[in-house]
Amino acid sequence: MSATLQPAYLRLPPQELRERAVQAVALLSDCRLCPRDCGVDRLADRWSACKTGRHAVVSSAFPHFGEEDCLRGSRGSGTIFFAHCNLRCVFCQNYDISQAVKPGAARTIGPTGLASLMLDLQDRGCHNINFVTPEHVVPQILEALILAAECGLRLPLVYNTSAYDSLESIELMNGVVDIYMPDFKLWSTKRAASWLRAADYPDTARGAIRAMHEQVGYLEIGPDGLARRGVLVRHLLMPGAFDETRSILEWLASELGPNTYVNLMNQYRPAGKVDDRSYPDLNRHVPPSEYSKGLELAEDLGLRLDRRAATPRM
Numbered sequence: 085m086s087a088t089l090q091p092a093y094l095r096l097p098p099q100e101l102r103e104r105a106v107q108a109v110a111l112l113s114d115c116r117l118c119p120r121d122c123g124v125d126r127l128a129d130r131w132s133a134c135k136t137g138r139h140a141v142v143s144s145a146f147p148h149f150g151e152e153d154c155l156r157g158s159r160g161s162g163t164i165f166f167a168h169c170n171l172r173c174v175f176c177q178n179y180d181i182s183q184a185v186k187p188g189a190a191r192t193i194g195p196t197g198l199a200s201l202m203l204d205l206q207d208r209g210c211h212n213i214n215f216v217t218p219e220h221v222v223p224q225i226l227e228a229l230i231l232a233a234e235c236g237l238r239l240p241l242v243y244n245t246s247a248y249d250s251l252e253s254i255e256l257m258n259g260v261v262d263i264y265m266p267d268f269k270l271w272s273t274k275r276a277a278s279w280l281r282a283a284d285y286p287d288t289a290r291g292a293i294r295a296m297h298e299q300v301g302y303l304e305i306g307p308d309g310l311a312r313r314g315v316l317v318r319h320l321l322m323p324g325a326f327d328e329t330r331s332i333l334e335w336l337a338s339e340l341g342p343n344t345y346v347n348l349m350n351q352y353r354p355a356g357k358v359d360d361r362s363y364p365d366l367n368r369h370v371p372p373s374e375y376s377k378g379l380e381l382a383e384d385l386g387l388r389l390d391r392r393a394a395t396p397r398m
Contacts (some may be wrong), residue, residue, distance in 0.1 A: 091240045093260045108223035118219050119171045134220035139192050141167040145201045154311040162205030163214040172281035176356040180274040198228035214242040214392050222253045247289035254295045264296035271331035291356045303345035320349045321370045342386030348393045350375040
């Protein structure tokens with residue numbers, strides 16, 4: 085692999101990566117690694133909002149062919165799905181692994197096991213290692229990454245997050261992550277409090293995405309069509325909430341710049357706790373006209389749309 089394609093973590097001095105991991109693991113003793121600021125001693129295998137103690141909990145790991153083209157390529161993105169989540173999205177389409185699973189019921193995995201998952205995905209030909217819902221397991225990722233790199237891991241890392249990350253965690257990943265993929269969900273505190281159970285989500289997401297952009301910049305895609313480095317922002321349109329989409333897209337264009345790469349997603353479906361009794365406004369799909377309106381707005385703002393999102397307007 086040429087120097088220009090070398091993953092970020094391999095360009096760090098090995099001692100720095102080890103020190104980073106030690107620092108991160110120590111923070112578990114009074115855990116404030118995500119915006120929940122629980123302060124629980126996870127080193128003692130206690131847990132709070134994230135339902136995750138000393139070691140990470142993995143629900144699945146496999147080559148994923150449903151990601152963006154620049155991530156999945158021809159051999160898939162090596163996704164590692166972490167169970168439990170620090171958000172409580174009422175509409176979560178992965179509710180069974182993010183909220184419903186009970187502590188201890190899923191696969192707890194130590195650093196050696198997590199490193200083995202990364203190496204196995206590399207052996208299977210994946211183009212990258214894609215950490216899904218990593219907000220609460222940054223220390224566990226870092227300590228496993230050391231072992232994986234020592235055993236020959238050479239794939240770029242994708243940090244696939246809800247954007248409900250602490251700035252301290254994002255700084256711990258500085259020089260480690262190649263591609264940040266935040267999902268900027270909502271703009272308004274009122275809807276965030278109701279739909280995500282986190283009124284501070286919008287401010288937190290804006291700060292985290294700014295920090296990610298400062299670290300890696302705009303998304304760079306190589307001649308092979310694969311992402312090499314940068315930020316890829318996802319946004320899922322929600323029914324009856326186009327004002328959220330407008331505010332988020334306008335902020336991305338003005339704050340990060342029109343060269344920001346965006347995947348505007350239209351696959352919302354009622355899931356999780358959504359039904360007519362609890363959340364009637366969410367118990368429907370997004371009409372095609374609103375999705376077309378979102379694409380048009382993104383194009384007018386000059387944002388770089390993911391190829392699968394940039395379909396002809398309906």
